[in-house]
Amino acid sequence: MPAPARPTPLLLLVLLAALAPLSMDAVLPSLPALGHALHIGARDAQKVITAFMVGFSIGQIVWGPLADRFGRRPVLLACLVAFATCNVGIVLSSSLQAILLWRALAGVTACAGMVLSRTLVVDTTAPNDRPRVIGALASAMFLAPALGPVLGGLLQASAGWRAIFGLLAALPAGVAAYIVWRFQETLTRPDPSALRISGIASTWWQLLRNPYFLRPSLVVAAMSGSMFAFITASPVVMMKELGLSSSHFGIAYMIIAATFIVGAQIGRRAEVGHAKPWVVAALVVAVAAGGSIVLAVGTHFDSSDRMVALVWFVASAAVFYGTLGVAMPISMAAGLRDCEAIGGRASALQGFLQAAGGVAASAAIGFVPDAALGIGVFIVAGAGISLVVLAFAAPWRDLPDVLRSFVRVVD
8 A cells, every 4th residue: 555645734624625514504594585585485495505415416426536537636626616616606696596506516516625635634644543634624624514604694694695605606716726836636546447437336336335334434424414404404493483683593503513523522532443433423423313302392392482492402403413523523534444545436435425315304304394393303314324324333242342432432
């Protein structure tokens, strides 16, 4: 195995990983105003989120093989320029159909940053160090959606929803300039066969048959589904049903997302092997999700006092996001542990599974009449999938070892 390339600047990894979640969450405070401007209902306005997620999931399977063939640098530059162009297109659009088209294309290009940031970690970091790097990366990545609604709310209040997409056009242009200035290629051995359909299919089939890749990646997908269900429906709950303004919604969301960072700091201390740490992460999510759904249901039935309902809702979401912070970095790192030779394709497949879970939940929650109840349903569904994976990956006879691993994580 070739020696890792020189480490990529952490700032660049953070910027690349943050662009997609920032693009997702910065528009949340503007959905009611966008719906009013386009004369559409709340469900149609939520399609702005779903369209981005659809494009995001499609792009996952494209950029990894391209980066394995042509290198990380040219693929990143092309995607960042295209991403900026898509957001300019949204600024100039006046119909929902045009906005949805540009948002889907923006999702296709934005996902390159998230996919290749993980690939760069595989390129430049030893396996045992990856959980710590991905944990730090995930902490910063979730700072973006924490700040996104705040920035979006301020821009919405001062300049309107188009200004938000103007910001989302300027940011990738700036990151592209940083890459031209500071980033050196990390792919030491381009793979000429990386774009062959048969080769891609063969590689992905091998990965899907590898339990050390598949099981943690399925946990990531399940957690992603729960998270994006919350992202899609939370503006309806907090702004429409509980009466928060766009700026106050941004502050509430920042409090919720900040708990992910706390959880990620705990997760960074975990020992990473082939199974047990991410099994522990799945267990943590499953247990905490049970408590979160109780709080979410409490919000649903105690709507007479909006302040009480808001506190319950924010508290339940904070518990859930905190457990995601523990689980997701560990699970991602475990799935990519032995994938140095096919880093781009492995990261792309894991990202595709993650995005697929998010797209499915984001689209399906629109059919649940009550948004708060829908969030609770999808949290339970994600926890259930994690428990199924846990049951297959860690037989009950191994439970004492799992619990000892958990003690090492939190001690």
